Amino acid sequence: MKPSGYNFFVSSFFDGWIIAYNSLWGSFFTMSEEEMRTCKGILDSLEEGERVEFSESELIHKLIEFKFIIDDPVDEQMEVKNRYSRYREKSQGLSLTIAPTVSCNFRCSYCFQEPTKKRMTRENVDTIIKYIDKNLNEGNSLHITWFGGEPLLAFDVIVDVCDILHRLCKGRKCDFTQSMITNGSLLNDKKIEFLVAEGNFKDIQVTLDGPPEFHDQRRPTIGNRATFYKILENVKRASDKVPVTVRVNIDKRNYHSLEQLVDILIDHGLRNRVHLYLGHVLPYTEACYNLESIALAIEEFAEIESKFQFHLLQRGFLEVGSLPKPRKGNLCIADNPNGAVLAPDNLVFRCWNEVAMSSEDAVGVLEDQKLKIENKYPSRQKNGIASELYQDKIMEENNRHWDSYNPFCHEICQHCKVLPLCHGGCPWEARKNPEGGAGHCTPLKFNLPDKLRIYHMQNTLSKVLRPDEN
Numbered sequence: 001m002k003p004s005g006y007n008f009f010v011s012s013f014f015d016g017w018i019i020a021y022n023s024l025w026g027s028f029f030t031m032s033e034e035e036m037r038t039c040k041g042i043l044d045s046l047e048e049g050e051r052v053e054f055s056e057s058e059l060i061h062k063l064i065e066f067k068f069i070i071d072d073p074v075d076e077q078m079e080v081k082n083r084y085s086r087y088r089e090k091s092q093g094l095s096l097t098i099a100p101t102v103s104c105n106f107r108c109s110y111c112f113q114e115p116t117k118k119r120m121t122r123e124n125v126d127t128i129i130k131y132i133d134k135n136l137n138e139g140n141s142l143h144i145t146w147f148g149g150e151p152l153l154a155f156d157v158i159v160d161v162c163d164i165l166h167r168l169c170k171g172r173k174c175d176f177t178q179s180m181i182t183n184g185s186l187l188n189d190k191k192i193e194f195l196v197a198e199g200n201f202k203d204i205q206v207t208l209d210g211p212p213e214f215h216d217q218r219r220p221t222i223g224n225r226a227t228f229y230k231i232l233e234n235v236k237r238a239s240d241k242v243p244v245t246v247r248v249n250i251d252k253r254n255y256h257s258l259e260q261l262v263d264i265l266i267d268h269g270l271r272n273r274v275h276l277y278l279g280h281v282l283p284y285t286e287a288c289y290n291l292e293s294i295a296l297a298i299e300e301f302a303e304i305e306s307k308f309q310f311h312l313l314q315r316g317f318l319e320v321g322s323l324p325k326p327r328k329g330n331l332c333i334a335d336n337p338n339g340a341v342l343a344p345d346n347l348v349f350r351c352w353n354e355v356a357m358s359s360e361d362a363v364g365v366l367e368d369q370k371l372k373i374e375n376k377y378p379s380r381q382k383n384g385i386a387s388e389l390y391q392d393k394i395m396e397e398n399n400r401h402w403d404s405y406n407p408f409c410h411e412i413c414q415h416c417k418v419l420p421l422c423h424g425g426c427p428w429e430a431r432k433n434p435e436g437g438a439g440h441c442t443p444l445k446f447n448l449p450d451k452l453r454i455y456h457m458q459n460t461l462s463k464v465l466r467p468d469e470n
Contacts, residue, residue: 001052003043005076006417007068010449014454019452020068024076024420026326028068030456035059043069080420081408087329088337091173093141094132095333097341098161100146100154102356106183106227108219109247110291112284113149118344121156127346127366129164136168141175142156147341147352152186160378162198179203184231185237196241205245206235210257211264218254232268239273246274249292251281255304255422255451262315272318276307278444284353284428302443306450313454318462323455324444326420334427335405342366348389350402351428363399364389372415405431412438418445
């Protein structure tokens with residue numbers, strides 16, 4: 001027997017209690033300080049190769065059952081890699097991001113997209129439906145994330161596609177779910193009622209970048225008009241009918257205003273009606289490389305994130321964070337063999353960051369008589385799912401880069417204790433880094449102990465404030 005290499009032991013916010021957590025196996029429990037001393041003695045002895053006589057105590061039982069102590073032959077680093085490959089290869093169903101338009105009515109100061117007015121035509125919609133029809137197998141699942149630009153600028157496209165997909169999924173006995181990322185300015189009563197009537201929207205995400213004096217500087221309309229209170233009112237109307245997440249994008253210019261934003265949300269009755277989380281403003285693409293000087297370092301972002309969650313708990317928010325879970329399979333749509341980003345002009349990409357880019361960055365184009373390209377040929381089948389993609393040589397090379405993505409190629413990541421939680425981080429960002437360095441570090445590398453403390457406190461408070469749910 002030996003100690004797991006992914007054990008964490010963290011002092012709780014509550015005096016006298018220790019949190020035990022394993023990032024590979026997802027185990028979590030608490031113990032007293034006295035039990036921790038016993039635990040440390042056992043683990044230290046095992047680490048030094050000493051023979052340990054295990055008692056029948058509850059603590060020993062937990063350490064073995066929850067895999068804080070594992071069998072000698074277990075190769076945990078290989079388990080991380082095998083888990084990724086195994087679940088990625090076995091993934092089924094379709095996970096698609098659809099941008100009905102990459103036009104936007106905002107001009108955000110940190111946008112990673114070049115302004116454009118591209119919008120899906122009726123022919124584009126027909127082609128997308130044919131693609132889904134060809135690739136959605138009986139009994140599988142379909143998830144659509146509506147993205148942009150601002151997707152609600154093409155609300156008619158969303159309505160048309162949803163109507164067809166509901167009938168298609170019903171006929172094939174497929175689970176159909178949706179989500180949307182919107183700036184929230186167009187989320188009026190008509191559109192809210194549509195989302196409610198759909199019955200399968202799991203999340204609507206909008207963005208508020210602090211109180212109005214900060215938000216309105218960062219996220220004005222094309223005509224430079226303020227947007228904060230318009231979005232806030234729309235969120236208030238929507239939040240009782242569909243799940244709403246409020247993302248707050250932060251950098252060096254606005255992170256200090258977070259508590260003011262929380263005050264405003266509480267004053268408008270949104271405490272525990274919306275989920276809040278922070279987004280890290282980064283120079284993702286050439287369109288926003290000028291942001292490097294104002295972007296927070298990952299260590300800074302991690303510290304702000306944990307302080308923000310703790311502040312939410314103090315202000316009476318009951319669900320501020322979940323227990324970090326070890327990942328299985330792909331990280332996001334970019335490394336999902338059954339995922340794609342579908343843009344206007346029938347272009348197909350592998351990452352959201354590319355959605356407004358040109359065919360030079362695409363991995364293919366959906367079949368359409370008007371848009372077929374020279375030197376085209378069908379891409380190879382993946383997992384038995386027939387592709388409707390056609391590629392020229394540049395597109396084929398782009399796709400090869402994504403297909404060959406290895407989240408475990410970064411040297412520093414190999415021995416990192418949070419690797420099971422991040423799998424090397426954002427593939428888009430990780431691909432920019434040399435293999436001798438790290439991937440794209442998750443904030444959890446720097447704030448996991450605080451996240452565990454906050455989760456423990458949140459659960460403890462929930463048992464007191466919501467006894468009927470526990």
